[in-house]
Amino acid sequence: MEVRTIVEECLELWRDPYPRLARLGEEGERPVGVFCSYTPEEILHAAGLTPVRLMGAVRAITHADAHLQAYCCSLARTDLDMALAGELSFLEGAVFVQTCDTMMRLSDIWRRNTGFSYHGDLVLPIRMGEEVSLPFLIEEVKRFRRGVEGFLGREIGDDALEESIRVYNRNRRLADRLYRLRASRPGAIDGLSATACLVAGFWMRREKHNELLHGLLEDLEGSEPIGGDGKLPLLVSGSVCTTPDLFELLLELGADVVDDDLCCGHRYFDAFVDESAPPEEALAKRMWERVNCPAKHQCIEDRFQRLVRQVGDSGAKGVVFYLQSFCEPHLFDIPYLRQCLQEELEVPSLVLESELQSFSRGQLRTRLQAFIETISGV
Numbered sequence: 001m002e003v004r005t006i007v008e009e010c011l012e013l014w015r016d017p018y019p020r021l022a023r024l025g026e027e028g029e030r031p032v033g034v035f036c037s038y039t040p041e042e043i044l045h046a047a048g049l050t051p052v053r054l055m056g057a058v059r060a061i062t063h064a065d066a067h068l069q070a071y072c073c074s075l076a077r078t079d080l081d082m083a084l085a086g087e088l089s090f091l092e093g094a095v096f097v098q099t100c101d102t103m104m105r106l107s108d109i110w111r112r113n114t115g116f117s118y119h120g121d122l123v124l125p126i127r128m129g130e131e132v133s134l135p136f137l138i139e140e141v142k143r144f145r146r147g148v149e150g151f152l153g154r155e156i157g158d159d160a161l162e163e164s165i166r167v168y169n170r171n172r173r174l175a176d177r178l179y180r181l182r183a184s185r186p187g188a189i190d191g192l193s194a195t196a197c198l199v200a201g202f203w204m205r206r207e208k209h210n211e212l213l214h215g216l217l218e219d220l221e222g223s224e225p226i227g228g229d230g231k232l233p234l235l236v237s238g239s240v241c242t243t244p245d246l247f248e249l250l251l252e253l254g255a256d257v258v259d260d261d262l263c264c265g266h267r268y269f270d271a272f273v274d275e276s277a278p279p280e281e282a283l284a285k286r287m288w289e290r291v292n293c294p295a296k297h298q299c300i301e302d303r304f305q306r307l308v309r310q311v312g313d314s315g316a317k318g319v320v321f322y323l324q325s326f327c328e329p330h331l332f333d334i335p336y337l338r339q340c341l342q343e344e345l346e347v348p349s350l351v352l353e354s355e356l357q358s359f360s361r362g363q364l365r366t367r368l369q370a371f372i373e374t375i376s377g378v
């Protein structure tokens, strides 16, 4: 398939994945919703289930306000709203990784009010990366596996799990190759297209996504650049981008995303699972070692140093922090990160908050345009 056709199909999926998800059952798949990049998707995959990412939707809230306070992020509110409205009935269930307060509350509310047949919880240690937290995490991954086996009424074989680990590791290698290609050949692919091709994998079986990325890379490596070169390079940091609007607007305004620190982007595929270690231990070790989500406590200096490396390596001239309103874990980090970026690198930054139930593309455009003009000295 031609590069532009692949990108267009991925973009369409990113704009609205739900019609496609609703058809997965007809194709013999058993989708399970996941909210978080810490989900051990390999266990679900090995069980014959298809993990699909729930990233909210631009919509008015009709049902969720009766259960979740208005100061919870719109990711949680709009996902719950869709579940309560019966719009996620194609799911067999969902997995809740206990990262922030909102996710912890959402798990219980979801369990009590939605009625899916499967409900999975994974409790992460508060502080990742500490020696004492690894044994706990390994036990938790084992407990999660037993929970999936209990739902299925059968065991998940180690062979199946090891094969799923290989499939997901291949996916991480391909995603990494795509990001490296974008960095080494400016203009080979723009940030919008690269991110769309990564994000599309959240809504398909991982083997299929591997084929897609492999085909895309083969074509890109021998084709004409499809865009991004000559634009103002920017880095985007935050949680998830429910829609491609931010990336589209940046391109329209003469800028391009050259790298990211997003949990639907670079943070998602960071670090590999050791294929030679016992599977649960290896899955836990990757979660424990990978770059942290701000919802897990670790020295903020580590996060800043990583951001510095990413800004330096990508040549980004500015950083856009794109957050869900009321997302405290991300908001707590922002003042320090912004100050350090300005003082140590003289890299300006912009903070944008998104509320999916009152999303305004026009407002987003105005803020981005002003930021780009400031950096470009227009």
Ligand code: SF4
Pocket (backbone or CB within 6 Å): 073, 075, 076, 099, 100, 101, 102, 103, 239, 240, 295, 324, 326, 327, 328, 329, 330
């Ligand atoms: S980390 Fe932030 S965006 Fe993610 S679920 Fe929690 S509050 Fe929402």
